[in-house]
Amino acid sequence: MIGVSDSTGTLASAPGFAEWTFPAEAGAVRTARTLVRDTLHEWGMSALTDVTVLLVSELVTNSLRHAGAPIGVRMSAPRDGALLVEVSDPVSEPPRERSAHPEDEGGRGLQLVALASRRWGTRRGESGKTVWFELGLPGREAGEDT
Template sequence: MIGVSDSAAAAAPEPGPADVRRRGRISGAPSAEWSFPADPGAVRTARTMVRQVLDDWGLNGAADVAVLLVSELVTNSLRYASGPIGVRMVLLGAGALLIEVSDPLPDPPRTRTAAPDDEGGRGLQLVAHSSRRWGTRQGKSGKTVWFELAVAG
């Protein structure tokens, strides 16, 4: 998929210390960032924190989709990678919200075709169909799966 932009991707910092919420500005854009241990409780905590930030930013209308997609990506990271999971949100201009989920596994995720009775295998398809655009990039310490949502704010 087409990336947000090479400069935006290159400017993305590595996730911070475990369970530390850091709000600040990156290139003038409001952002929030967390790192979670590879623990099943990370999914619930990530959903809660994403919803809270969107509420703080006045973007409640994007919360359900954002929380669902973050939940899918953090779950994938838990399933396939061992190590910290980073979640980063950046409110871009032009009504766009960028959300990234990073983990130490260097392999890019694979889109699967799930059978009707399969319990899994639909997460990336859900991300692809629910976001404006999405993609992956590799970094020195793993990979990042990102998606962009249209937001009104």
């Protein structure tokens, strides 16, 4: 996904699937939030918008701070009752959860992901890493076909 393009348009789109690559610029976070929000609305998943936008914002911000290279975002709503969201960057080192002190301005992003998602994790790719999370779809149980 990374390095395919540094445009902010949809690279691939199908019902229940979207993918974008953003340049490592400050506006990437805002653009990612907008595209995620619009896509979820289009898919009829507005109930997941706030939490998804928050978590994508945190992960894209982390990639922006630590990777300084193109950032990929992929969303898919598979048949197992979950929205899958992946944020990729070209740095292969996995992110570290921190214990932020009350006065710290950062260090809580992965804690938010862990607390708000059904499942989450990281995986290394050929040229970097992907941090992913799943959110349960309202009204659907895991494993229930749609």
